[in-house]
Amino acid sequence: MITVSAAPFDYCFEPARTALVVIDMQRDFVEPGGFGESLGNDVSPLAGIVPTVQRLLAWSRARGLFVVHTREAHRPDLSDCPPAKRERGSPRLRIGDIGPMGRILIDGEPGAGFVPTLAPVAGELEIVKPGKGAFHATALQDTLRTRGITHLLFAGVTTEVCVQTTMREANDRGYECLLIEDATASYFPAFRQATLEMIRAQGAIVGWTAPFGALP
């Protein structure tokens, strides 16, 4: 059993029943020219967490945690992209349009691929998801259930969108969730901070948070 000095109180987990879930560390969000920038965002805050996510991956692999990597991406024919998602707002480029890293948020295009230093290794699960939450329209829950996973550590981007949505989905499904504070980022630092606070408020209403350095 591993105990982490977390907020709002200690978080305890057995490595054999715990998965690390790295959310959407893909070029479309982290690098210029992708989906994140097409929405009008400055993407630079996201690149800053890559070294910490690398260290968290190494820590988790060394302790035998099951590792899950998600990507937000759609089929080339957009059949899994609700028109409401594609048509909302007035982005410079919409999902499926051609940008500097290929078609925006389309599976198989360079932009939809992982940041190279964070790519999965053999034995790790890759989930391609059409939504913000990783449980929506994916095999994630079945896979975790088959493996007897009860606890989830979270990292990735963006804190208040895909990370928080997935943590809330997981919490409602009965998982004990810990978000690694310096392994998650947002285009809006204030939203990241607010998300950390709302997750752990009210006696860990959604889950726990702790910096990477709190992992023993």
Ligand code: TIU
């Ligand atoms: N726009 C934004 O903040 N995020 C997303 O669209 N997807 C994820 O968070 N991965």
